[in-house]
Amino acid sequence: xxxxxxxxxxxxxxxxxxxxxxxxxxxxxxxxxxxxxxxxxxxxxxxxxxxxxxxxxxxxxxxxxxxxxxxxxxxxxxxxxxxxxxxxxxxxxxxxxxxxxxxxxxxxxxxxxxxxxxxxxxxxxxxxxxxxxxxxxxxxxxxxxxxxxxxxxxxxxxxxxxxxxxxxxxxxxxxxxxxxxxxxxxxxxxxxxxxxxxxxxxxxxxxxxxxxxxxxxxxxxxxxxxxxxxxxxxxxxxxxxxxxxxxxxxxxxxxxxxxxxxxxxxxxxxxxxxxxxxxxxxxxxxxxxxxxxxxxxxxxxxxxxxxxxxxxxxxxxxxxxxxxxxxxxxxxxxxxxxxxxxxxxxxxxxxxxxxxxxxxxxxxxxxxxxxxxxxxxxxxxxxxxxxxxxxxxxxxxxxxxxxxxxxxxxxxxxxxxxxxxxxxxxxxxxxxxxxxxxxxxxxxxxxxxxxxxxxxxxxxxxxxxxxxxxxx
Amino acid sequence: xxxxxxxxxxxxxxxxxxxxxxxxxxxxxxxxxxxxxxxxxxxxxxxxxxxxxxxxxxxxxxxxxxxxxxxxxxxxxxxxxxxxxxxxxxxxxxxxxxxxxxxxxxxxxxxxxxxxxxxxxxxxxxxxxxxxxxxxxxxxxxxxxxxxxxxxxxxxxxxxxxxxxxxxxxxxxxxxxxxxxxxxxxxxxxxxxxxxxxxxxxxxxxxxxxxxxxxxxxxxxxxxxxxxxxxxxxxxxxxxxxxxxxxxxxxxxxxxxxxxxxxxxxxxxxxxxxxxxxxxxxxxxxxxxxxxxxxxxxxxxxxxxxxxxxxxxxxxxxxxxxxxxxxxxxxxxxxxxxxxxxxxxxxxxxxxxxxxxxxxxxxxxxxxxxxxxxxxxxxxxxxxxxxxxxxxxxxxxxx
Numbered sequence: 001x002x003x004x005x006x007x008x009x010x011x012x013x014x015x016x017x018x019x020x021x022x023x024x025x026x027x028x029x030x031x032x033x034x035x036x037x038x039x040x041x042x043x044x045x046x047x048x049x050x051x052x053x054x055x056x057x058x059x060x061x062x063x064x065x066x067x068x069x070x071x072x073x074x075x076x077x078x079x080x081x082x083x084x085x086x087x088x089x090x091x092x093x094x095x096x097x098x099x100x101x102x103x104x105x106x107x108x109x110x111x112x113x114x115x116x117x118x119x120x121x122x123x124x125x126x127x128x129x130x131x132x133x134x135x136x137x138x139x140x141x142x143x144x145x146x147x148x149x150x151x152x153x154x155x156x157x158x159x160x161x162x163x164x165x166x167x168x169x170x171x172x173x174x175x176x177x178x179x180x181x182x183x184x185x186x187x188x189x190x191x192x193x194x195x196x197x198x199x200x201x202x203x204x205x206x207x208x209x210x211x212x213x214x215x216x217x218x219x220x221x222x223x224x225x226x227x228x229x230x231x232x233x234x235x236x237x238x239x240x241x242x243x244x245x246x247x248x249x250x251x252x253x254x255x256x257x258x259x260x261x262x263x264x265x266x267x268x269x270x271x272x273x274x275x276x277x278x279x280x281x282x283x284x285x286x287x288x289x290x291x292x293x294x295x296x297x298x299x300x301x302x303x304x305x306x307x308x309x310x311x312x313x314x315x316x317x318x319x320x321x322x323x324x325x326x327x328x329x330x331x332x333x334x335x336x337x338x339x340x341x342x343x344x345x346x347x348x349x350x351x352x353x354x355x356x357x358x359x360x361x362x363x364x365x366x367x368x369x370x371x372x373x374x375x376x377x378x379x380x381x382x383x384x385x386x387x388x389x390x391x392x393x394x395x396x397x398x399x400x401x402x403x404x405x406x407x408x409x410x411x412x413x414x415x416x417x418x419x420x421x422x423x424x425x426x427x428x429x430x431x432x433x434x435x436x437x438x439x440x441x442x443x444x445x446x447x448x449x450x451x452x453x454x455x456x457x458x459x460x461x462x463x464x465x466x467x468x469x470x471x472x
Numbered sequence: 473x474x475x476x477x478x479x480x481x482x483x484x485x486x487x488x489x490x491x492x493x494x495x496x497x498x499x500x501x502x503x504x505x506x507x508x509x510x511x512x513x514x515x516x517x518x519x520x521x522x523x524x525x526x527x528x529x530x531x532x533x534x535x536x537x538x539x540x541x542x543x544x545x546x547x548x549x550x551x552x553x554x555x556x557x558x559x560x561x562x563x564x565x566x567x568x569x570x571x572x573x574x575x576x577x578x579x580x581x582x583x584x585x586x587x588x589x590x591x592x593x594x595x596x597x598x599x600x601x602x603x604x605x606x607x608x609x610x611x612x613x614x615x616x617x618x619x620x621x622x623x624x625x626x627x628x629x630x631x632x633x634x635x636x637x638x639x640x641x642x643x644x645x646x647x648x649x650x651x652x653x654x655x656x657x658x659x660x661x662x663x664x665x666x667x668x669x670x671x672x673x674x675x676x677x678x679x680x681x682x683x684x685x686x687x688x689x690x691x692x693x694x695x696x697x698x699x700x701x702x703x704x705x706x707x708x709x710x711x712x713x714x715x716x717x718x719x720x721x722x723x724x725x726x727x728x729x730x731x732x733x734x735x736x737x738x739x740x741x742x743x744x745x746x747x748x749x750x751x752x753x754x755x756x757x758x759x760x761x762x763x764x765x766x767x768x769x770x771x772x773x774x775x776x777x778x779x780x781x782x783x784x785x786x787x788x789x790x791x792x793x794x795x796x797x798x799x800x801x802x803x804x805x806x807x808x809x810x811x812x813x814x815x816x817x818x819x820x821x822x823x824x825x826x827x828x829x830x831x832x833x834x835x836x837x838x839x840x841x842x843x844x845x846x847x848x849x850x851x852x853x854x855x856x857x858x859x860x861x862x863x864x865x866x867x868x869x870x871x
Contacts, residue, residue: 339590343610350609358611373727381727403630403733405622406679409592410614416679417614421623421733429729431623433613444630455610465611 002118003160003295005125006304007269008055010047010150011256011313012038013436013472014320014329018144024323030144031231035257037320038133038148040329040413041435041453044071044261045081046464047150048131049088049452051262053396054308055127055152061089064154066096066126068114070106070261073133074099075454075462077181084464085129087359088452090393096123104177104227104287106130107151107261112291114155115164125156132260137185138332145230146186147257149313151265161300162272162281164293168210171289174198177229188229195233202290203237210282210292218242222279222297225250225267227286229258237284255314268295270310275301316472318438328413338411346458361395361450361466363428372427395466398425399448406439418442420468436469447471476749479870481566482704482711483696485514488826491692491814492661499528499584500540502693506819507541507580510695514707521697522574524548527561527581528818537580552818554853555765556719557581558694559821559862563717565698575699582693583816591689593617593817618686618768620855622678625770627733629680632785637672640680642788643769644671647684649797650766650805654812656798656838661688661814685769690814694822701870712829715846716749716865718742725857734785736856739778742863743850747780750865752846755780759802759865760844761831763824765852766809775850776804779863798839806831806839821862824849832868844868 015034022029038047048069056064067089069082082097100106100113107130114126131150136142155164176194179186188194203226211217218224224247228234231253238248252259252266259266264285271281279297284290320326327333354375356362363374367390369383374394379386399422410417418434420442434442435453448468455463487509489502497505503526511518523546526537534548553560558581565579585593629639648668654660671684704711720742725731743755752758764779766772773791776782781802782790790796796804807813807827810820828847830836846867853860 340592340616341588341590346610354609354611358609375727377727381724403623403627405615405619405626405681407614407616407619407622407677408675409616409618409677412614416676417619419613419615419619419623423729427729429727429731431613431615444626458610463610 001160001163002115002155002157003163004153004272005156005159005161006055006059006154006307007272007309008051008053008057008152008307009266009269009309009313010051010054011036012042012047012148013316013318014039015317016320016323016326020323021144025139027139030141031254033254035144035147036149037326037329039435041455041467042133042148043075043454044073044131044133044150045069045075045085046452046454047133047148048129048152049085051131051150051152052085052089052127052129055154056089057307059154062092064091064095064125064127066114066117066123067091068098068100068110068126068128070100070110070128070130071132072102072104072106072179072261074101084359087355088464090360090395104261105285105289105291107263107265108283108285108291108293111153111155111265111293112167112169115167118155118157125154127152127154128265130262130265132262134186134260135184135330138327142186142188145258147259149256149259149262149266151262151269153265153269159300159303160298161304162295162297165296166210166214166294168206168213168292169289170202170206172198172202174288177287199228199233199237199286200240203284203286204241206290206292207241207282207284210294214294216280220280221247221282222275223271223281224248225264225271225281225283227263227267227284228253251314252310266310272297272301272304273309273311277301325414335413338409340409340411343411343456343458346461346463348461351461351463356391358465360393362391363394363424364389365392372424374424374428374430394424395450399423399450399468401442401444401446401448402429403444404434404442406442420448422448422468433467434469435467441470477566477570477717478715478750479701479713480570481698481714482701483714483825483829484699484704484707484711485510485516485697486695486826486829487513488659488694488823489692490659491690491816491823493586494691495586497691499582502584502691503537503540503580503582506582506693506695507578510578510697514697516576516697516707518543520576521578522546522576523568524578524580525561525565526550527552527557527579527821528583529557553719553860555767555817556821556851556853556860556862557818558823559849559851559864560719562696562698562822562825563719563862566714566717569698569700575703577698578695579698579822580693580695581818581822583818584691585689585816586691593689616678617855618678618681621768621770622681624733624774624856625680628770628773631732631734634788636680640672641668642773642791643685644668645791646766646769646772647671647811650809650811653798653806653839654808657808657813660808660812661690662808662812681768681770687767687810688812688814690816692814692816692819692823694819694826696822696825710833710868712832713867713870714864715867716746716863718745718749718863719860720745721860723858731857733857734774735778736774736852736859736861738859738861739775739850739852739863742861743779746848746863746865750846752865756802759846759848761803761806761828761841762848762850763805763807763809763827764850766805766811767815767852771852772804772809779848779850798841803841806836806841821849821851824851825864825866828866
């Protein structure tokens with residue numbers, strides 16, 4: 001039996017009520033809800049790593065032998081990005097990595113590829129993570145309907161919580177929603193065209209094929225995860241498929257917006273969170289065709305109840321202080337630079353040499369005196385033994401703030417720059433940038449946790465590292 | 473006495489430019505200004521100089537000083553030890569005299585910071601790491617100099633139970649005192665008094681440090697002419713004798729989890745070494761004046777405890793009782809300190825000695841301290857924890 005053995009979701013902390021966008025531009029709000037907004041230091045990869053960390057809770061990293069990353073907003077046009085994620089997640093070098101990009105169907109595409117690989121026996125546990133931070137022009141409808149988020153699942157054949165029963169896909173060439181590689185903003189043709197010849201035709205077609213193949217009726221499905229550009233279109237489709245609102249209504253579109261490539265995975269995760277053994281779940285992932293995936297929930301689903309999924313991430317939120325803040329986070333307005341020296345240029349050599357220390361966040365532990373230290377040291381900071389050490393992963397250690405400052409002078413997209421000197425559980429101390437924080441809540445002694453973030457972009461290089469944040 | 477510098481070397485001439493925003497002076501102009509004041513003060517000709525040490529954060533070789541001063545074909549060494557750079561130039565120059573290799577040596581330090589285009593300090597890029605870790609990996613936290621000292625203030629307040637108001641008042645009292653002294657110094661960058669309330673309510677730079685908790689970013693240069701103690705009187709009747717020249721550098725507290733962030737071990741260690749070298753046993757009583765590295769107000773507070781002027785955790789009483797005021801028991805920053813005299817990195821250590829020198833000679837004008845026996849200067853390069861500290865002790869008399 002091949003299927004889902006774990007799941008985890010990630011929704012950025014910040015939310016922007018659609019009413020705030022409407023007020024900013026004097027346009028009608030597209031609903032009563034809100035959209036999620038990635039912090040300035042987040043992108044599709046960093047969010048996917050966060051979802052993966054939630055997914056990997058309680059799982060030995062060494063058991064993962066495949067990592068597939070899906071997005072339409074990859075930080076690089078040429079350079080593998082799943083390798084950055086795999087390093088951050090501390091997977092073995094033998095892990096098969098692959099990027100699935102350019103289509104909103106990449107998320108389910110990666111999942112299907114993982115199912116095939118496990119079924120074929122070439123891989124045993126594939127982590128599939130999808131994340132998107134699609135950019136919409138200000139004032140347009142898409143600004144209100146897009147959201148940022150990520151979802152991750154492990155596909156394996158041991159202790160399966162939801163069996164992948166069947167998959168049907170159809171492909172369809174249409175230019176409805178797209179982004180040329182030379183541009184930053186998503187474009188959309190007239191919605192009536194996209195809806196009439198594409199969305200409203202293909203989804204019932206592929207759903208019907210899957211149900212017929214498996215001798216099921218719509219009423220046999222506990223949940224149907226239907227992707228859609230808006231709540232209205234998605235709910236209309238639910239009705240058209242003959243489903244009740246209980247079967248198709250989701251809480252992602254109204255509370256985060258359309259999270260693109262991640263949407264079908266996030267909808268599936270929400271369905272799994274509320275599912276019971278024996279439930280049939282169908283995923284309908286639409287974009288240039290449609291993937292229809294049928295799953296059957298098993299008894300093992302009970303073991304996943306403590307996973308950080310959609311519910312937890314929706315509840316853990318803060319309203320972004322202003323629409324202007326959203327614009328600066330998204331880089332949509334030019335911001336006066338801090339009157340500070342330019343950052344030192346990054347060097348690919350240094351990033352490569354320290355990939356284990358900085359991307360996988362390893363410190364060292366002296367094998368002579370057992371002192372844990374970060375960054376990893378050749379000569380022990382306590383007993384001065386030379387090169388007597390083992391490497392220790394710190395990214396999942398508990399942390400507390402020993403002292404901190406809030407700096408108004410530093411280069412920072414969201415001042416003040418909060419820097420905390422933290423103590424690692426097990427020993428050692430180092431200073432880290434603090435993100436997703438309310439400056440007023442920072443205190444000596446507070447518990448914090450690591451979060452994978454993008455520090456800056458320099459020399460064409462996205463520099464990823466770890467920051468600290470209040471517990472979520 | 474072998475192994476000690478005490479009374480073996482003397483300074484017989486000094487020069488110091490006005491510190492501040494020297495828009496119309498280049499680094500080279502200021503080097504010339506400081507060096508020629510020192511030549512004239514010592515009564516020597518540039519041709520008499522056997523060797524020179526030049527201190528600056530930026531530069532390439534001893535040419536940094538040779539070019540403006542036209543000191544040709546003698547050994548000149550450029551040194552750098554963070555904010556202790558100027559002191560390091562003096563230490564090396566003094567050792568060459570003590571070793572009997574050179575007779576007359578110039579130490580000059582300078583920095584031209586106001587041409588950068590912004591306030592604050594840029595640091596030379598080091599691909600192999602001068603900061604927290606390899607700079608070129610770009611993972612050092614988003615900090616500025618005030619941030620890395622502000623973390624000490626946060627911890628000091630927390631450890632000793634000071635409310636933010638009490639803590640900020642203590643720090644404000646430090647800057648208030650330095651501004652009072654700066655007013656009396658025509659060469660100081662800032663010559664304006666401030667009130668304690670003004671300092672407490674100033675815009676926050678790095679919490680809890682506000683604008684008046686931070687020293688000036690200045691242009692300036694300072695120079696010293698060094699000869700052996702034996703020969704000093706051939707040049708002038710009132711030379712300044714070097715009693716202790718100590719440097720202490722630490723690298724591990726940054727990584728250790730038993731470091732308290734409320735003291736700087738390197739200051740404490742360099743203080744102990746300097747007191748031993750100068751044979752000082754009761755620093756609070758025997759040191760008559762001090763210029764310490766008050767890059768930020770909290771730094772001065774910590775210096776007072778680490779140099780054993782005040783008991784641990786108790787500096788607030790001394791600060792608020794005026795013990796470190798110009799008319800107090802141990803005047804600190806009589807010239808206004810980094811806070812008001814300014815802080816052109818490579819010049820600062822020599823500028824501190826310049827104040828000691830003028831005080832011993834009775835030439836400190838309205839700042840004159842009556843009959844100081846010993847003076848102490850101390851610089852902090854880098855950021856706690858893990859810094860470079862120089863602690864020097866000087867006197868107007870032998871013995």
